[in-house]
Amino acid sequence: MTLAAWNMPAWAQLGERRKRNALPHALLLAGPSGLGKREFAEAFAALQLCERPGDFACGACRSCRLYAVRTQREPAETRPDGSLAHPWGHSNHPDTRFVGFALNEQASPKKMFGDIVVDQIRELSAWLVLAPQYEKAQVAIIDPADKLNVAAANALLKTLEEPGPGRYLVLVTSEPARLSATIRSRCQRIEFRVPKIELAMDWLAAQGVDARAAADALDASDGNPGLALEWLRGGGMTLRAEVAKDLREVNAGIANAFDVAQRWGREQPGLRLSFAAALVRQQSRALMRGGRDVSPAAGPLALTRAVELSKLATWFDFANRTRDLLRGPIRPELAMLDLLRDWAGAASRNVQGGHG
Ligand SMILES: [Zn+2]
Structure with missing residues (x-):
């Protein structure tokens, strides 16, 4: 071994x-x-x-x-x-x-x-x-x-x-x-700690993952190579992209929170919520790094600096709490609906300020 x-x-x-x-x-x-x-x-x-x-x-x-x-x-x-x-x-x-x-x-x-x-x-x-x-x-x-x-x-x-x-x-x-x-x-x-990015990239390469997919997956997993590989092989990265698209579209009013909640509640609700929370945290960090002179860091959620970071932080907590709730006797669709409606509110400054 x-x-x-x-x-x-x-x-x-x-x-x-x-x-x-x-x-x-x-x-x-x-x-x-x-x-x-x-x-x-x-x-x-x-x-x-x-x-x-x-x-x-x-x-x-x-x-x-x-x-x-x-x-x-x-x-x-x-x-x-x-x-x-x-x-x-x-x-x-x-x-x-x-x-x-x-x-x-x-x-x-x-x-x-x-x-x-x-x-x-x-x-x-x-x-x-x-x-x-x-x-x-x-x-x-x-x-x-x-x-x-x-x-x-x-x-x-x-x-x-x-x-x-x-x-x-x-x-x-x-x-x-x-x-x-x-x-x-x-x-x-x-x-056991998340390794340096070079070691994680080398390890993923040794598992046959190409560099670009490896970098994307490591970005999603906060640098955790085992998790990155699991998501690459088990369809997690595709699911994450779908979650990002749903959040973008709910925010932009293209998708209906109710429909999205039904879908999230039906299939892999826990993993979807993990991805949603992680996406929001990553985008918050990108926005914070952005500073005043840098153009909006659109990222996978297409948020801009106009959105209030405190609202994103609150939503991040809400998503994690909802994930805990799923372990109890709750209907996942209902929990998701609350969360997605709240998302439309949390990210709403984006709609007004997004093209500024
Ligand atoms: Zn031996």
Whole structure:
């Protein structure tokens, strides 16, 4: 397994500690999705289990070959957004465990748990007490650690207190603030940050993305290369362009807020709102940078400097609140309609001052 270039400094630091026999027993990999936290966690597990470890696991020994054999459970374990809980499956290596969203067998019909529950952590703790079968180490990955429910988090604390020699826990989270302070304090934290644009461009090029598409997608994702790739491959960039067009047309009175709200509510409402909020924030920044002597920075929303930035900021908050609302029992079309009507108001100065 190779890691993205931007994660190599943290990997090298961990390697140094490993050579000094000073590895922490619990790691907390924290940072936005799309930066390679899970790859890092899995590479770490492989390295601890490898029989001929170098800077990375050798990839060829008995342990490495076993570690690489993966299976998905049946039915597939998924996160609330529908993606796989363990993107490359569970490992067949007996000395590693991946803990994440699991199936609630007791529910009727069976369905995925919405959290990581205490039974999963109890089972993990019982397993960690056993001797490793290959006599090297035992490594557990908990992803996403912010989804541990209260009872599960309390159970995990006990394990974090005395993990035993050769036992390693890797917690993965994009929302570290949601973890209790006690859990955070017992882990060595590794921060994942959006890389320099050159590294992100190189990485996207290596995935076969041409430079122009890469630059556009990185612009949309605030420089997050994993997210950029996901949007390029999954149609997200097309959806973003559609959202920008809708906002432009609602603002200009060409499109009807009601029709747009129906469409937004029907299909991928959450992602549309993320794009809408991000577009507004990006355009606000562009307008702020614009200064008085620069011609209006039209951008994808075709706003001009005449629009009040404070109104855009308020709308940005409104869009984010609406996205939270979608998790509740609300009809998405109605929430969208409120928001889009408000948008017509927030951006209205544009209509009057747009051609000035
Ligand atoms: Zn190996």
